[in-house]
Amino acid sequence: MAGIGSLVKDTAVYGLSSIVGRFLNWCLVPLYTNVFAAQEYGVVTFVYSVVALAMIVLTYGMETGFFRFANHNRWRDPMEVYSTALISLAVSSTAFVLLTSAFIAPVSGWMNCASHQSYVLIMAACVAIDAFLALPFSYLRFRSRPMRFATLKLINIGLNIALNLFFILLCPWLMKVAPGAVAWFYDPDFGIGYIFLANLIASVVSLLLMLPELRGFAWRFNGRLWREMIVYSAPLLVLGAAGIMNQTIDKILLPELVADKFDAMVQLGIYGANYKIAIVMVMFIQAFRFAYEPFIFSQAKERGESKNKAYSDAMKYFVLFVLLLFMGVMFYIDILKYFISPAYFSGLKIVPLIMLAELFFGIFFNLSLWYKLSDKTVWGMWFSLFGLAVTVAVNVALVPRIGYMGCAVAALCSYGLMMLASFFIGQKKYPIKYETGRILSYFAIAAVLYAAGMYMLPENQLVRYIVRFFILSGFVLIVIRRESLSLGHAFKSLLRR
Numbered sequence: 001m002a003g004i005g006s007l008v009k010d011t012a013v014y015g016l017s018s019i020v021g022r023f024l025n026w027c028l029v030p031l032y033t034n035v036f037a038a039q040e041y042g043v044v045t046f047v048y049s050v051v052a053l054a055m056i057v058l059t060y061g062m063e064t065g066f067f068r069f070a071n072h073n074r075w076r077d078p079m080e081v082y083s084t085a086l087i088s089l090a091v092s093s094t095a096f097v098l099l100t101s102a103f104i105a106p107v108s109g110w111m112n113c114a115s116h117q118s119y120v121l122i123m124a125a126c127v128a129i130d131a132f133l134a135l136p137f138s139y140l141r142f143r144s145r146p147m148r149f150a151t152l153k154l155i156n157i158g159l160n161i162a163l164n165l166f167f168i169l170l171c172p173w174l175m176k177v178a179p180g181a182v183a184w185f186y187d188p189d190f191g192i193g194y195i196f197l198a199n200l201i202a203s204v205v206s207l208l209l210m211l212p213e214l215r216g217f218a219w220r221f222n223g224r225l226w227r228e229m230i231v232y233s234a235p236l237l238v239l240g241a242a243g244i245m246n247q248t249i250d251k252i253l254l255p256e257l258v259a260d261k262f263d264a265m266v267q268l269g270i271y272g273a274n275y276k277i278a279i280v281m282v283m284f285i286q287a288f289r290f291a292y293e294p295f296i297f298s299q300a301k302e303r304g305e306s307k308n309k310a311y312s313d314a315m316k317y318f319v320l321f322v323l324l325l326f327m328g329v330m331f332y333i334d335i336l337k338y339f340i341s342p343a344y345f346s347g348l349k350i351v352p353l354i355m356l357a358e359l360f361f362g363i364f365f366n367l368s369l370w371y372k373l374s375d376k377t378v379w380g381m382w383f384s385l386f387g388l389a390v391t392v393a394v395n396v397a398l399v400p401r402i403g404y405m406g407c408a409v410a411a412l413c414s415y416g417l418m419m420l421a422s423f424f425i426g427q428k429k430y431p432i433k434y435e436t437g438r439i440l441s442y443f444a445i446a447a448v449l450y451a452a453g454m455y456m457l458p459e460n461q462l463v464r465y466i467v468r469f470f471i472l473s474g475f476v477l478i479v480i481r482r483e484s485l486s487l488g489h490a491f492k493s494l495l496r497r
Contacts, residue, residue, distance in 0.1 A: 334461070
């Protein structure tokens, strides 16, 4: 259980930046949805969907490749691996900005920003910086410096939020009461562009703060090492691109599948705002991923039952936690929904579908360790391409008929099928004795409790909230009893670590 304790500890520390950061960004949603019309927020959703895909392409699997080769016995100097990957990312990120600038007219037109090409240039620079910084952040994880990792992430997020509040709330107010103070730099017509500008400024500051991780070693490029890293990471690029497209292609396709372009952006704004409510599930999965990838490679050095038991336990406790999260969010959705403007409430029906889809994706990520450890990353590429094909097919079939609900159904189908495919193939290629029966029984228990809490309670809202609290507590008690857990002992053990 020592490996699990370490995983829990690292998840907690890395999760500080991921969970708190995403939560703080989540708190910007009511600002955006109350200040900007659904059509404008639709443009923001579209731009950030493209940005998410661009980030995967521009990092092209180098983070995982760095972990693999920095731990490889053949390469005694991890700094050579780090330097080679850094130079590669610096060159590719610079080339991306130059290409975007050269083709700014068609690119901005496709991104619904034809009248504001500066939006696209700002985000191109932001993506280039963030892609380059992905490796120094991975280096901090490699060196087991979670506190600096979390601190830098939180500074970036805090500055981004502060600048959003400055540009979107304070500057418009100052334009009314003291225009001379801000008129020299603030343009009300720039609108949602200030969201992008705040992001860029925060990224530049992060680059400056990361300078210590970019000095103190010899910058050298090993061509042979780089080629091996590319060969290892190339399938991860396809895997990552297909994976992020599974998350974003619905938002990119929706404007193309709805005939009325204005209505399409309105629907996209509503869909994007309600998608944010499901961010609780995504936050935990992201925090888990930060700790899990170094964990599986370190555990791979061990042999025997302890290693497999650690993987199995990680899966089981992950599923238990996300089931509890799912029920908690849905039981109190009537409160959480006020994080967005009432004008967007029509999209709340997508929340359970998206959360369940993200739960399936989290399980898929846990299952992915078999092809990473066996260097058969090409399987991850095939799974993601399969999921992407399902996503596109379901979107094309349903979005023209039922709008953004088709996007939610597509996500659920895609992640569910990817999860099943990875499980059955993984058990043949790299068998791990997951407690499948016990995990399925927890799914059944959660389903019964969810149905009781959502559909079998009186109409009185206060009574419903109280009963739902006891239902959640009952689920926790069932887990504690079935797993023979002692909360006091577990807490003391975690503190000792």
